Amino acid sequence: MRLFGFVFSLLLRLGIAYTLSEVETQISSYQAHNATYTAAPTPPSGCQLALSYPNSSTYEFEESRYWAQQQALTRPTCRFSPASPEEVSLAVLALRVTQCKFAVKSGGHAAFAGASNIDGGVTIDLINLNQITLSSDKTQASIGPGNVWYDVYNYLQPHNVTVIGGRVSAIGVGGLTLGGGMSFFSSQHGWACDNVNSYEVVLADGSIRQVSYSSPYSDLYWALRGGGNNFGIVTRFDLAAYPQGDLWAGSDAFLYTNETAAAINDAFYFLGINAPSDPYAQVIIAYAYAQSEDLFVIASDLQYAKPVANPPILQNFTSVPGAIASTLRITDLSNLTVEFNNSNPGGFRQTYWTFTVQNNAALMADMVAIYMEEIDAIKNVTGVGPSIIFQLITTDMTDHFSKNGGNALGLAGQGPLNLINVDISWSNASDDERVLAAAQNIVDRSVAVACAKGLDHPYLYQNYASYQQDVFASYGADNLAKLRSISTKYDPQRVWQKLQPGYFKLG
Ligand SMILES: Cc1cc2nc3c(=O)[nH]c(=O)nc-3n(C[C@H](O)[C@H](O)[C@H](O)COP(=O)(O)OP(=O)(O)OC[C@H]3O[C@@H](n4cnc5c(N)ncnc54)[C@H](O)[C@@H]3O)c2cc1C
Structure with missing residues (x-):
């Protein structure tokens, strides 16, 4: 060494x-x-x-x-x-x-x-590499990958602009943006990767290139929008900046009951249908197990990208009775990302898995039932904190997936879809096998039910995927072939594939 x-x-x-x-x-x-x-x-x-x-x-x-x-x-x-x-x-x-x-x-x-x-x-x-600068006309922020999103939002907030990035303060700019990047503003502007004007990238031959749609590297620009760590080391992201002030956001918490779950799942389904009528709304629904109380709970995380309390588009959620706690308020972006960070503490063992299905409330109930059965088997794992999380990929999001030549995700124009993240944290390595088996069972059984109902979808979101999942195959055969050919063009020695073995590879 x-x-x-x-x-x-x-x-x-x-x-x-x-x-x-x-x-x-x-x-x-x-x-x-x-x-x-x-x-x-x-x-x-x-x-x-x-x-x-x-x-x-x-x-x-x-x-x-x-x-x-x-x-x-x-x-x-x-x-x-x-x-x-x-x-x-x-x-x-x-x-x-x-x-x-x-x-x-x-x-x-x-x-x-x-x-x-x-x-x-x-x-x-x-x-x-933690620089942050804003152009004088406030339309572009140049961000180093050494930043986390809190630093970025905190810097931009006094200028009344924001960029399209993560929803949790401590997430890195690099990984989130290279894998896709779901944001509070994605129905308005697309995912983070759709809002990168240009990348500064160190290629496998050591050259430093400025990569944009209008540069000689437009193929590489396409590949970097979803291609992860397979094409180079990005040393600067030039991100489109948009006017943004305070938002109305936070979380309603419920104890799990079948009635509450049905009402929340219906609200989620209808938001998927109605989202294009008001792209300021975003929702994350998390079913979680609270080990200390031996209870299942539901967190309904609502965001509205204007300082307007309880907007009509979100009232199917806020009218669900029985919330035991609520943090919904008008707040600023960096403050909100800290709230979400606090519910995702570091230092535990972790596993993330993903899959995608069609938007369907009855299927959500099936998946929650499977999740609860599988979690039953690991309730006594020390420090276990398991969730199944539902998010919409709305049609107004995927309309932005064709911007500037499109991204590599293979979803342009599709939707509404339900993107699922199975997320389990626990304390001790001795429980790894049990926890990973439960996570895999939740995914396999849920996908099987979705397939049986004709409601499956192949997409796997890189940023939520487990290392056992074949992310790039899920982008579709054409996109995978294109990614491989761009990789061969810019990295004929396969440096990013062989010398950098970690994370999702093109195969
Ligand atoms: C608590 C929590 C909240 C999350 N919230 C969101 C969310 O709101 N929206 C969302 O879309 N996703 C979210 N995610 C998923 C998140 O996007 C991924 O975990 C992402 O990989 C994290 O990026 P990072 O830079 O922090 O990770 P890292 O572990 O540092 O990087 C992830 C991968 O990207 C590569 N990489 C990073 N930077 C570069 C670079 N500059 N050049 C080349 N390769 C690079 C790394 O090599 C690594 O393989 C969340 C995850 C967690 C754990």
């Missing part, structure tokens, strides 16, 4: 105006004259070699910034925290020369080991 540090330091001396083969030649000749290269190199003065090793404060601090315990327990041999796209480029070249495996981290919220951290390799932590 010291070899990576050595090569990286050497590259800093050489500068980046070299091709990979020139770098390899330089290194061979250096090695020929230096019998050993195991000592940690001294960086040239003026250059910061931001490598950190186990037990150093930087390494341990960065390791603590993962949401899932499985990721936080993963131990790379070293971590590298670049401060510029040039340093990312040098790292990519050094990793290629040394054939060293690596992972890339933005906000660290991917829910399984190896997604953005790597045992025994190098983790590139983008934490220092």
Whole structure:
């Protein structure tokens, strides 16, 4: 592993105006004259070699910034925290020369080991690429992937604009945007990926490209909108900014009863039908198990992107009787994302799974019944916190999926669909097998019921998927073939596929 540090330091001396083969030649000749290269190199003065090793404060601090315990327990041999796209480029070249495996981290919220951290390799932590700027006409925000959404919203709020990003404060800009990105404003503007004007990307050959629809890399621009970590390391996202003030939002909590569930599921179904009449409304419905009380509960998270209390489009939800608590109020975006972050604490073992079905209230009831049966079997798992979460992919969302040449998700013009996220947290690795089996059963049984009713849909949302799920196949055969061909064009050596093994690969 010291070899990576050595090569990286050497590259800093050489500068980046070299091709990979020139770098390899330089290194061979250096090695020929230096019998050993195991000592940690001294960086040239003026250059910061931001490598950190186990037990150093930087390494341990960065390791603590993962949401899932499985990721936080993963131990790379070293971590590298670049401060510029040039340093990312040098790292990519050094990793290629040394054939060293690596992972890339933005906000660290991917829910399984190896997604953005790597045992025994190098983790590139983008934490220092944390610039945020707003154009003078306030129509574009340029954001580094070292930011989490709270930082972004907090910066933009005084300017009365926002961008299309995550709904939980601590999520990273990088992973969410590269996988799709559902936001409070998605019915108005599409997903996060549909609102990226351009990307600054370090490619597998170390070159740094500005990638937009009108650039020479429009194919890559398409692929980056849903293609995850398969095409390069994005060092800046230029995001469309939109006027935005306060919103009316929060959560109504209910104890589970069949009647309440039926009313909520009906409200959800009708919102799917009616959403285009008022795209300011968004809803997340979570069925959860509260272990301390041994109760099932329902959280009806409502958002309206204007400071208007209880708008007609959401009154099917607010008229459901029996809420035991409510946080609905007029608030600002960053405050709201903190509320949602508080209900998703880090440090636990985690598993996320996904699938998609047609919008149908009776099917929701079937899926909740399956969820409750499967959770019964793991109720005694220490610290268990299981949810099944329903969100609409509305037709006004998917109308935006064709913007600027379209995204790679394969959903343009479809809907309304019900996107499901099965999310379980728990405390101890000794329970992994039971919990993962329950999660998989919920998904498999629910999909089987949806298929039997002719209400299934192939789409798997990358940002909610388990590593066992074949995300890219779900984009459709044509899109998968196109993604593979763009990958071959920009990464003929398959650096992102082979040297960066974590997360969802193109196969
Ligand atoms: C509590 C919680 C709330 C969530 N809320 C939402 C939500 O509101 N909307 C939504 O759509 N999703 C949401 N998600 C899902 C979320 O989008 C994914 O977990 C996403 O992967 C997190 O991004 P990250 O940058 O934090 O993760 P990371 O683990 O840092 O990254 C995820 C993957 O993206 C890659 N990656 C990250 N940045 C870059 C980059 N700059 N260049 C190349 N590759 C990169 C990483 O290598 C990794 O493979 C939520 C997840 C959680 C756990």
